[in-house]
Amino acid sequence: MLDYRSIARDVFNIEANAVRSLTESLGADFDDAVSRILELQARVIVCGMGKSGIIGKKIAATLASTGTPSFFMHPGEAYHGDLGMVTPEDVFVAISNSGETDEVLKLIPFLKDNGNYLVSMTGNRDSTLARASDSHLNIGVEEEACPLQLAPTASTTATLAMGDALAVTLMKAKGFQPEEFARFHPGGSLGRRLLARVDDEMEREELPFVESDASVTEVIQAMSRGRLGLAIVKTGSSYGVVTDGDVRRAVESYGVGIFEIRAVDFMSKDPITISVGTRVEDALQLMESRKITSVLVADKGVVVGVFKK
Template structure:
């Protein structure tokens, strides 16, 4: 029989979840002090750490940089072999070391002291050398590593990452960092598309399915099919009277089956259709359509038809 491991997965998750809940009790005013120092700094946040702490540090630095806090990761070994020149007196050093005694990290302390550079540290040992010599120390508290030997960085990495994420979000809040700011730093991929692209980028503007009020049903159906917008617009580009959707046609057919083909567009249309501005963000247009439970919106207003945007045009 194949050996199962789900019980181990659940055990690891349980250990780490309990540690995260314990971390809430550990956070104190030192966290506020650290955020205040970073918010008031004129320079960058230089994140440093070695081993697994270094991997977590790289992620924290990247998150800082992408959310309005200039930052980069500096490997402590490279730092003590010449790269300390990358740190200016206006910068802040954020050092991560679970034990607080990592040699490469400790050797950075004299440089920060000599240059009056604030040193923020994250570790599990409040009495360690790093904690005692830092401007501010953030403790991740006591915990059990999920490793069966209580040695491999598992829980400790997660707790450090959680502190980093908490710092990122706190700094975003402190700086008033909003979606527009976020979009400017994430112009590519789905994030950029969601936050930057507008209705004008995806709407259909040519060969719009316009109908006169007197158009008969054969012309209405032909125009809707050829327009490929799922609707017909009754009126002109400068005066929209209403729209006709597939739903309107079905309802008209059910209520006037014998006389259906004698009906005119004006008799079938839905007046006062919903419009959206072409400057509206695509994500907002998508949310509007979902809210109205429709698949298309006219772009512009009753006096100026700019185009048609459909749900399937919004690839988010």
Template sequence: MSIKEIAKQVFEIESKEILNLSNLLTNDFEQAVQAVYDSKGKFIICGMGKSGLIGRKIAATFASTGTPSFFLHPGEAYHGDLGMIEKDDIVLLISNSGETDEVLKVIPFLKNQGNIIISMSGNPSSTLAKNTNYHLNIFVQKEACPLQLAPTSSTTASLVMGDALAVALMKLRDFKDKDFAQFHPGGSLGRRLLTKVKNVMKKNDLPICNEIENIKNIIHIITDGKCGLVVVVNNFEIIGIITDGDIRRAMESNENNFFSLQAKDLMSKNPKMINLNEKLTTASDLMNDNKVNSLLVVDDQSRLLGIVQMYDLGI
């Protein structure tokens, strides 16, 4: 079997196990989601070994999608970190066998404190499943590991079940891209949704001219302005825009009298404008909807303050 065929076999095995998860869903899934949604506390994920690594990712997904969450190592929990768990918190315990000693040791404390406990295991009859409020079945028939020893399909199933929980909660909360951006201000999405046009616009030495400017000067202004356009103004009022594309088209259609043309002969009226306080995502939508690469930035009185272009948006 070739290396590529081995990879394809792994994909096939794990994809089949993922698809089978839908057959294992019970009312516990819906009730668990509702419990987390109604909770006033945090959602704490706890698991050992590979389940713990998956748990860290699940906690990170929840934390970034509107559910306060963190990962708690069961060994550290049993040696002092249980104090991090408050009464209103809901705890998800992950163990594929459902018999992981370090995880089971946490249960008495949680029950005594009155925490809601959700478990995730591949055995609905396990000690873990029987001692929690809601159980999520992640049973897999076959690991992708040829020795059936290394957690492969089972860890993937755990991850997907965690994603299903997170997405269900996002739907219930009507979690939007702007909400996602609040938790990811450093990413490109966060930048577009949180940054305003005025923060990225070109505002110095703007390429402007009046309506009777001759074609030679217009070309120089466009070149020096480095925006590929010139804004035509009359007593500080924006009356049109000329792009380098307009210049090329004028050369083809007015070959004989090209150098006698003025700005008013070339300009497009009613150029697309945007208020300086709008978000970059609004600018992006406006450009895409109107199939333009530049917008004139104005204040509340429609006075020209700057120019914002597609590459300024960081898309």
């Protein structure tokens, strides 16, 4: 019976060794490729066929999301018109493990005539593609994880790692910041934290306001109506807050006499308040530091919303 986990571990080891070997094969061509991209402030066009193309799409996506304008171009489509999208200032990254992929090699005459800087990723430094390149990044591996040595496995992992190395190096060279990453990922959690304002996400409709002389029953009714786990107490020109926890503590303190007290007697005075326009990130950091889950949002001293985690 096959030992499935043993097979999986062998795959992990082979692919880990493939990535580790990239450290030894990395040369000055990597520096040249990075420098050229930075010098031209260039778009990076990634091209590859088959499995190399699939990896190329991921590399292009990583570059684009980390501050280097990039897109993937299928070599077949390129040869039939998409080369019109390539400007002389673009850096062209061609991926082919053998370095002899016909669909990719057909593009070389155009790229040379167009004046493009050509970066190749191949497993054969003596291949046609590698020799035609301005910079060659060696992605050669000693063996594939595939037992038949046919399916690209370790070689595609190495290619992906090389692409990540290129993207991360460019990130650091450009001083790429989290705020910039968030701009390209507005739909993600980081985008929400860094780009969104509390105004965009706060609760503003039917806020659970009560007067300072409101009874406990009125406070609880307001809390149930608002469904925010709190009631906002108006005390002249300022505000207080009653939370679920405040109600429980009041019950423990006053017992049956709780129905004789008013909101002002057990509210939290001077609650933490933030201004409209505050970044979600800043609001969340404040709430985390104070170990609270809700905060009042004010506009010129008037509470206009409640922001919750």
